[in-house]
Amino acid sequence: MPATTRLSVNGHSHEVAAAPDTPLLYVLRNDLALNGPKYGCGLGECGACTVLIDDVAARSCVVPLSACAGRHVVTLEGLGSRAHPDAVQAAFIAEQAAQCGYCLNGMIMTVKALLLRNAHPTDADLRETLRYNLCRCGAHVEILRAARRAAGLDAGSDDVRA
Amino acid sequence: MSAPEPPEGSLSIGRVASSGADETFIAIHADGRIVAYNGHVDLGTGIATALRQIVAEELDVAPARIDLVLGDTARTPDQGPTIASETIQVTAIPLRQAAAQARHVLLKRAAARLDTPVAELAVDDGLVRGRDNHSVSFGELVAGDTVRLPLDEEAPVKAVGSYRVVGQPLPRVDIPAKATGEAVYVHDVRVPGMLHGRVVRPPYAGLDAGDVVGTSLIAVDESSVAHVPGLVAVVRIGDFVGVVAEREENAIKAMDALKVTWKPTPRLPDLDDLASALTAHPATPRTLIDKGDVAAALAGAATSARRTYVWPYQLHGSIGPSCAVADVRADGARVWSGTQNPHWMRADLAKLLGLPETAIELIRLEAAGCYGRNCADDVTADAALLSRAVGRPVRVQLTREQEHVWEPKGAAQLIEVNGARDADGNVAAYDFATRYPSNAAPTLALLLTGTIPSQATVMQMGDRTAVPPYDYANMRVVVHDMAPIMRASWLRGVSALPNTFAHESFIDEMAAEAGVDPVEYRLRYLKDPRAAALVKAVAERAAWTPRPVRLPREPDGDIVRGRGFAYAVYVHGTFPGRAAAWSAWVADVAVNVATGDVAVTHVTVGQDSGLVINPDGVRHQIHGNVVQSTSRVLKEEVEFEPATVASREWGGYPILTFPDVPAIDVVIVPRPDQPPLGVGESASVPSAAAIANAVFDATGVRFRELPLTPERVRAGLAAAR
Numbered sequence: 035m036p037a038t039t040r041l042s043v044n045g046h047s048h049e050v051a052a053a054p055d056t057p058l059l060y061v062l063r064n065d066l067a068l069n070g071p072k073y074g075c076g077l078g079e080c081g082a083c084t085v086l087i088d089d090v091a092a093r094s095c096v097v098p099l100s101a102c103a104g105r106h107v108v109t110l111e112g113l114g115s116r117a118h119p120d121a122v123q124a125a126f127i128a129e130q131a132a133q134c135g136y137c138l139n140g141m142i143m144t145v146k147a148l149l150l151r152n153a154h155p156t157d158a159d160l161r162e163t164l165r166y167n168l169c170r171c172g173a174h175v176e177i178l179r180a181a182r183r184a185a186g187l188d189a190g191s192d193d194v195r196a
Numbered sequence: 197m198s199a200p201e202p203p204e205g206s207l208s209i210g211r212v213a214s215s216g217a218d219e220t221f222i223a224i225h226a227d228g229r230i231v232a233y234n235g236h237v238d239l240g241t242g243i244a245t246a247l248r249q250i251v252a253e254e255l256d257v258a259p260a261r262i263d264l265v266l267g268d269t270a271r272t273p274d275q276g277p278t279i280a281s282e283t284i285q286v287t288a289i290p291l292r293q294a295a296a297q298a299r300h301v302l303l304k305r306a307a308a309r310l311d312t313p314v315a316e317l318a319v320d321d322g323l324v325r326g327r328d329n330h331s332v333s334f335g336e337l338v339a340g341d342t343v344r345l346p347l348d349e350e351a352p353v354k355a356v357g358s359y360r361v362v363g364q365p366l367p368r369v370d371i372p373a374k375a376t377g378e379a380v381y382v383h384d385v386r387v388p389g390m391l392h393g394r395v396v397r398p399p400y401a402g403l404d405a406g407d408v409v410g411t412s413l414i415a416v417d418e419s420s421v422a423h424v425p426g427l428v429a430v431v432r433i434g435d436f437v438g439v440v441a442e443r444e445e446n447a448i449k450a451m452d453a454l455k456v457t458w459k460p461t462p463r464l465p466d467l468d469d470l471a472s473a474l475t476a477h478p479a480t481p482r483t484l485i486d487k488g489d490v491a492a493a494l495a496g497a498a499t500s501a502r503r504t505y506v507w508p509y510q511l512h513g514s515i516g517p518s519c520a521v522a523d524v525r526a527d528g529a530r531v532w533s534g535t536q537n538p539h540w541m542r543a544d545l546a547k548l549l550g551l552p553e554t555a556i557e558l559i560r561l562e563a564a565g566c567y568g569r570n571c572a573d574d575v576t577a578d579a580a581l582l583s584r585a586v587g588r589p590v591r592v593q594l595t596r597e598q599e600h601v602w603e604p605k606g607a608a609q610l611i612e613v614n615g616a617r618d619a620d621g622n623v624a625a626y627d628f629a630t631r632y633p634s635n636a637a638p639t640l641a642l643l644l645t646g647t648i649p650s651q652a653t654v655m656q657m658g659d660r661t662a663v664p665p666y667d668y669a670n671m672r673v674v675v676h677d678m679a680p681i682m683r684a685s686w687l688r689g690v691s692a693l694p695n696t697f698a699h700e701s702f703i704d705e706m707a708a709e710a711g712v713d714p715v716e717y718r719l720r721y722l723k724d725p726r727a728a729a730l731v732k733a734v735a736e737r738a739a740w741t742p743r744p745v746r747l748p749r750e751p752d753g754d755i756v757r758g759r760g761f762a763y764a765v766y767v768h769g770t771f772p773g774r775a776a777a778w779s780a781w782v783a784d785v786a787v788n789v790a791t792g793d794v795a796v797t798h799v800t801v802g803q804d805s806g807l808v809i810n811p812d813g814v815r816h817q818i819h820g821n822v823v824q825s826t827s828r829v830l831k832e833e834v835e836f837e838p839a840t841v842a843s844r845e846w847g848g849y850p851i852l853t854f855p856d857v858p859a860i861d862v863v864i865v866p867r868p869d870q871p872p873l874g875v876g877e878s879a880s881v882p883s884a885a886a887i888a889n890a891v892f893d894a895t896g897v898r899f900r901e902l903p904l905t906p907e908r909v910r911a912g913l914a915a916a917r
Binding site (some may be wrong): 052053056057060063064067068069070071072073074075076077079080082109110111113114115116119123126127130131132133134136137138139142160161162164165166167168169170171172173174175177178180 | 239240241242266367368370371372373374375376377378379381382383384386392425443444445513514515516517562563565567593596597812816819820821822823824827845846847852853854855857860874
C-alpha cells in the first residue's frame with residue numbers, strides 16, 4: 035500500500051491511501067465519493083474540477099495529493115446542500131444558471147473564491163474571474179446573472195453589459 | 197417494470213411497438229405515484245422539466261408529482277435518437293395523448309364513485325372533487341385493479357386557453373441537485389466492485405474508414421506497464437486497446453505508459469484547403485428543387501455573381517469527456533451511458549458483444565451537453581469490452597485529447613452559389629450547390645474490433661435548409677451527397693447552419709447591390725406570413741433603421757461598428773423534412789481594423805416556436821444557441837496535421853469566454869394557438885450570416901469563409917484596400 039496522506043475535506047479529516055502524485059480530483063471523487071468536482075481536461079484549462087484549498091480556488095485535476103497534506107479542501111458539497119445551500123449556490127439556483135451543469139461546479143466554486151477575497155466585485159471583475167472557466171452550453175448569460183446576484187449586484191436584464 | 201408496491205393496482209397506457217415490444221407512456225399507481233415515460237433523453241436542454249409540464253397540464257397534477265423516466269431501454273418506448281430538436285415537437289405527442297386519455301378514464305371512474313357527472317367534477321393536483329366536497333384521489337381510483345389500455349391517439353386534449361402549467365415559466369427540476377453536487381451524472385456512477393479503465397486509441401485519429409481502420413496494431417508490450425500498481429488487465433481486440441486497474445489514476449498511468457506498436461499512419465487528405473478537398477471528394481448530386489429556367493435566367497441576366505462559402509470542421513466540444521460504466525456477464529449486460537440514442541446504442545452493444553438486445557439493459561444518465569453526436573456511444577462500447585474482458589464492472593472516461601481528436605466532427609461544408617440579378621435589382625437566378633461530408637459515425641469499437649467493415653457510408657444530411665426560404669422564380673438546389681473525409685456527424689444546426697450562411701450572405705449582398713434595405717429586400721421574397729411577421733418583429737425590436745446603401749463608417753480609433761440581419765427556419769429530417777422554430781437575428785459588431793478582432797456586442801434574436809411550453813426553457817435555449825454559435829463563427833476551427841487532428845485541448849481550440857459574451861435581447865413571438873416546435877437549434881442557424889453581414893456593414897468587406905479570426909479578418913481587410 036502507498037503511504038497515506040492526511041487532509042481535511044469539507045471539515046472532516048481523512049487519511050487517504052494513494053500515491054502522493056495522485057491528482058486531488060481522483061481522491062475526492064473515488065476515495066471520498068464527492069461528485070461535485072468533475073474531470074474536464076486534466077490540464078487545468080476548463081475549471082470543471084475547481085475546489086477551494088485554504089479558501090483559494092484550485093484546479094484539483096492538476097494538484098497532487100501531496101500538496102494538500104494538512105490543508106483544508108472544500109468541495110461543492112462542502113458549501114451547502116439542497117436543503118441548506120450556500121449563498122452562491124442559492125444564487126445559481128435562483129437564476130437557473132446551468133444547462134447540462136457539468137461546468138457548474140467550477141462556476142460556483144470560482145465565484146465563491148472571488149467573494150472570499152473580494153466581497154464587492156464589479157461586473158467586470160466577475161467576467162474576468164470566470165474567463166478561464168469554460169461553458170459549452172452557452173449558459174453564460176444566466177451564470178453572469180447568478181454571479182452578480184451572489185455578489186449583491188443587480189442581476190440585471192439579459193442585456194446588461196459591462 | 198418496477199415491482200408492485202402496496203396498495204396494489206394501476207392504470208397504464210401504452211402501445212405495442214412495431215418491434216413487438218410493450219411500450220408504456222404513462223402509469224398511475226395506487227400509491228399515488230404517476231410515472232411518465234419518454235424515449236428521448238435530456239441533453240441538458242431542460243426537456244425533463246418541459247415534459248413534466250405537458251403531463252401535469254393534461255392530468256391536472258403538480259409537475260413535481262410526476263416521476264419521469266427518460267431513455268431507459270428496459271422501461272421507455274423506443275422513440276429514436278434525441279436529435280433534430282424533436283422531443284417537444286414530436287415525441288411528446290403520444291405522452292400528452294396518454295396523459296389526456298388517463299384523465300378521461302379517471303374522471304369517468306370518479307363520476308361513478310362520487311355520483312357526480314364528469315362535467316361537474318374538478319381536479320386539483322390529482323384529487324377529484326365532486327358534489328358536497330366529496331373527493332377521491334387518482335391513487336384511490338386505480339387501487340385494486342391493474343388496467344392497461346392501448347394509447348388512444350384521438351383522446352381529446354385540453355384546450356390551450358385553459359392551460360395553467362404549460363406556457364408558464366417553471367424552474368428546471370435538475371438544477372438544485374446540480375448546484376450542490378447531489379446530482380448523479382453518468383460520470384458519477386459507482387457500482388460495487390467497479391474497476392477503472394482507459395483506452396489507448398490508434399494513431400490514425402479521426403479516420404473511421406479505409407483499410408487501416410481496425411488493422412494497424414502490430415504489438416502491445418505488456419511489460420511496459422508491469423510496474424503499474426493495481427493493474428488488472430491489458431486488453432486488445434483488433435485495433436481496440438485498453439487497460440483496467442483498481443484505481444483511476446493507475447489506469448491513467450498504464451494508458452500513458454503502455455508501449456504499443458502501430459503500422460505507419462497514412463497521411464490525411466490535405467484539409468488546409470477545404471474548398472479543394474470538398475470539391476475533389478467523390479459525391480453524388482441530388483437535385484432538391486429545379487424551378488423556372490435557371491440556365492436561361494443566368495444567361496440573360498444583367499449581372500451575375502458566383503460566390504463560394506466555406507465552413508470549417510468544428511468540435512462538439514463537450515466540457516466533460518465522455519464516460520460510461522458497464523457490467524458485462526456471460527449471459528447479459530447492464531450499462532450506464534450518456535448516449536443520445538439508448539435503443540441504437542443497445543443494438544450496437546448487442547452486435548459488439550454477440551448478445552441478444554433483450555439481454556442488455558441500458559440505463560441513461562445525464563452527461564455533459566453533447567450538441568450532437570460526440571463520443572458518448574464510443575465510450576459505452578469501450579466500457580463494455582473492458583468489462584467483458586475482466587468480468588467485473590468497469591468505468592471508462594475518455595481523456596480530453598481523445599474526445600477532441602476522435603469525436604465525430606461537425607463537418608466542413610462548401611457551398612457554391614451562382615446567382616444573377618436583373619436590371620431592376622431582383623434575384624433573377626439562384627443556383628445553389630452544397631457539399632457536406634458527414635454520416636452517422638459508426639461507434640468506434642465496432643470498427644476497431646472489425647465487427648463491422650470500415651467502409652464509409654453516405655448519409656443524405658446535407659439538405660437541411662438547403663432550399664432557401666425565399667421564393668426565387670428561377671432556382672436550382674443541388675446537394676452533393678458524400679461520405680465523410682474525416683470522422684464526422686451531426687452537430688447543432690447540422691448542415692442548415694452553413695447552408696443558411698450562404699443563403700443569407702448572398703441575399704444580403706444582392707440587396708446591397710440593388711440599393712435596397714436588406715430587411716425590406718428579404719421580405720420581397722419571403723412568402724411565409726409567420727416568417728415575415730418574425731422578421732418584422734425582430735427588426736422593430738432592434739430599432740432597425742433602413743440602410744439601402746452602406747455608408748462608410750467613421751472609425752472610433754481602430755474600431756468600426758456595424759449591424760447585420762439574417763433569418764432562417766431550421767428544416768430537419770428526411771427531405772423535404774419538417775421545420776422547427778423560425779429564428780431571426782440582428783447582430784451588432786465592433787471590428788478592430790488594426791488587429792482584426794471582431795466582437796459581437798449585441799444580438800437581438802427572435803423566435804417563433806409555436807406554443808411555448810416553458811418560456812424560461814425556450815429563453816435558455818436561445819441564449820445557449822446565441823453564445824455557442826457566436827463562438828463557432830468567431831473562433832472555432834479544427835486544425836489538422838498530416839496524419840492526425842492537431843486540436844487536442846482547449847488551447848488549440850479556443851471557445852468564447854465570459855468577457856466576450858454578447859448582450860442578448862430575446863423576442864418570443866406568442867403563438868399559443870400553434871403546435872409547439874423544436875427550439876434546441878433554431879437560434880443558431882442565422883448566426884453566421886448575421887455576424888458576417890454586420891462585419892460587411894462595418895468594414896465594407898464580405899467574408900465568406902469562417903471562422904472570423906483576427907488573421908482572416910486582417911487579411912480580408914488588407915486585400916480590399
